Amino acid sequence: MEQQTGTGQEEAQTAHCDWHPSVETRLSCSQCGRNICTQCLVQASVGIRCPECGKTAKMPTFDVQPTYYAKAVGVGVAVAIGGGVLWIIFNAIFGGFGILSSIPALGVGYAAGEFISRSVNAKRSKGLAYIAAGAVVGAYIISLPSSPQVGFFGLIILFVGIYTAVQRVK
Numbered sequence: 001m002e003q004q005t006g007t008g009q010e011e012a013q014t015a016h017c018d019w020h021p022s023v024e025t026r027l028s029c030s031q032c033g034r035n036i037c038t039q040c041l042v043q044a045s046v047g048i049r050c051p052e053c054g055k056t057a058k059m060p061t062f063d064v065q066p067t068y069y070a071k072a073v074g075v076g077v078a079v080a081i082g083g084g085v086l087w088i089i090f091n092a093i094f095g096g097f098g099i100l101s102s103i104p105a106l107g108v109g110y111a112a113g114e115f116i117s118r119s120v121n122a123k124r125s126k127g128l129a130y131i132a133a134g135a136v137v138g139a140y141i142i143s144l145p146s147s148p149q150v151g152f153f154g155l156i157i158l159f160v161g162i163y164t165a166v167q168r169v170k
């Protein structure tokens with residue numbers, strides 16, 4: 001730190017910007033506390049920062065924030081329950097056709113991907129992919145007691161449904 005410039009008595013009332021020594025300011029960096037002025041402050045998600053601290057505090061545009069995950073989980077649960085119930089109804093009508101009862105997996109997969117994607121403004125992440133996959137599996141488990149035995153082919157369709165959901169948000 002270099003010696004302060006100007007008159008020492010003023011120091012208590014008036015601070016000068018650390019980057020622009022001629023500019024008086026009352027602002028300070030929320031991270032390091034150094035004085036900054038309106039010319040050099042950096043707007044961060046947690047307040048204003050000096051140019052130095054601001055470099056490491058850019059708005060996280062590509063990160064999916066916790067609130068988005070909360071929304072995605074809510075939508076995922078809704079799709080799992082709604083899809084599961086529709087699936088049970090589907091089975092009640094078409095259950096006798098065996099393999100046909102796997103078809104809702106595709107619809108649930110599409111719905112899970114679509115609705116979760118919309119709820120997070122089309123953001124994508126690995127976490128969202130797990131939530132989307134979980135929604136399809138959840139609907140499958142809910143419908144399971146009403147489903148006829150469809151074996152391997154049914155599992156393949158289930159995985160296509162999961163894949164569809166995951167691709168949308170991954």
Ligand SMILES: [Zn+2]
Nearest residue numbers: 029032050053
């Ligand atoms: Zn700082």
Ligand SMILES: [Zn+2]
Nearest residue numbers: 017020037040
């Ligand atoms: Zn400044």
